[in-house]
Amino acid sequence: MSEALAIEIRDLVKSYGRVRALRGVNLEVRRGEIFAFLGPNGAGKTTTIRCMLDLIRPDHGFLRVLGIDPQRDPVAVRQRVGYLPGELHFDENLTVEGALRLFAAMRGKAVDWAWVRALAERLDLDLRPRIRNLSKGNKQKVGVIQALMHRPELLILDEPTLGLDPLMQREVLRLMREARDAGATVFFASHIMGEVEQVADRVGIIRQGVVVEVAGTEDLIRRAVRRVRVRFEGPVDLRPLTALPGVRLLRREDGEELLLQVEGRMDPLIKALAAFPVRDLETERPSLEEVFLAYYEPSPVSSEADP
Numbered sequence: 402m403s404e405a406l407a408i409e410i411r412d413l414v415k416s417y418g419r420v421r422a423l424r425g426v427n428l429e430v431r432r433g434e435i436f437a438f439l440g441p442n443g444a445g446k447t448t449t450i451r452c453m454l455d456l457i458r459p460d461h462g463f464l465r466v467l468g469i470d471p472q473r474d475p476v477a478v479r480q481r482v483g484y485l486p487g488e489l490h491f492d493e494n495l496t497v498e499g500a501l502r503l504f505a506a507m508r509g510k511a512v513d514w515a516w517v518r519a520l521a522e523r524l525d526l527d528l529r530p531r532i533r534n535l536s537k538g539n540k541q542k543v544g545v546i547q548a549l550m551h552r553p554e555l556l557i558l559d560e561p562t563l564g565l566d567p568l569m570q571r572e573v574l575r576l577m578r579e580a581r582d583a584g585a586t587v588f589f590a591s592h593i594m595g596e597v598e599q600v601a602d603r604v605g606i607i608r609q610g611v612v613v614e615v616a617g618t619e620d621l622i623r624r625a626v627r628r629v630r631v632r633f634e635g636p637v638d639l640r641p642l643t644a645l646p647g648v649r650l651l652r653r654e655d656g657e658e659l660l661l662q663v664e665g666r667m668d669p670l671i672k673a674l675a676a677f678p679v680r681d682l683e684t685e686r687p688s689l690e691e692v693f694l695a696y697y698e699p700s701p702v703s704s705e706a707d708p
């Protein structure tokens with residue numbers, strides 16, 4: 402186990418009866434980064450996370466969380482990790498403060514209550530009401546606070562902004578960044594590409610129980626397909642442009658305006674355009690959402706039954 406890794410997973414396999422949820426997951430999360438774990442519904446994100454906390458046992462594979470084997474020392478993992486599950490379960494009769502005190506006691510680690518009150522204030526959460534009287538969004542805030550309140554070295558958050566309004570989503574993202582800037586590692590699952598793009602240093606994509614891509618968020622966007630709109634001074638012969646490798650004509654409007662799709666480097670297109678009477682040139686940076694849709698589309702090969 403390298404000291405530089407907060408999470409290290411090799412060949413993790415887990416089946417639920419006949420459902421092969423994880424088919425050999427490999428993943429490395431570096432200390433001090435915000436890592437987003439993405440993938441379609443049922444891809445295996447929650448199963449992977451539950452293995453990290455020893456809430457379920459994998460069939461086989463290698464797993465280290467902050468250098469600890471969760472199966473050998475789950476208590477140490479839970480003390481040093483802040484975990485927000487996808488589905489929270491509280492004793493509905495407790496007050497918010499009572500629930501937080503219970504979480505703190507279960508974890509067995511000292512909590513700074515001034516910090517808890519500051520978190521509650523930032524998330525606009527009253528500590529007095531009973532859990533049963535809270536809205537869904539306010540329950541989610543309790544979950545976020547219990548994950549952060551002991552200032553853990555590693556945050557593992559399953560859809561941290563689920564059910565929160567846009568202001569509160571932004572506050573949670575801010576808290577995640579602040580945790581990273583203070584030296585913690587943040588690992589989170591999400592379906593909201595906008596927030597991933599805003600906070601994640603790197604992303605990993607899981608599909609049907611296998612991690613199919615890990616990359617820097619910016620790199621992934623940069624290497625994606627982009628769209629280029631070109632306006633010419635007059636009608637032109639496009640063949641030298643559309644014959645370029647990686648360039649495809651998407652639309653041609655009145656012979657003087659083109660919409661092209663460019664995969665890979667822009668340089669050959671720019672050089673080729675130098676020979677044309679170009680009036681205007683616009684490039685559209687794709688959003689992470691567009692980049693990921695390709696990964697989310699059903700694959701023709703992988704859903705077949707296992708031997």
Ligand SMILES: Nc1ncnc2c1ncn2[C@@H]1O[C@H](COP(=O)(O)OP(=O)(O)OP(=O)(O)O)[C@@H](O)[C@H]1O
Nearest residue numbers: 417420421422440441442443444445446447448449
């Ligand atoms: N307790 C369980 N019993 C049986 N099958 C399960 C169980 N938990 C998960 N699965 C199955 O394992 C696969 C992976 O599920 P998992 O919850 O890990 O996916 P996920 O990526 O977290 O999905 P989502 O984005 O919908 O939360 C799915 O096919 C799911 O139906």
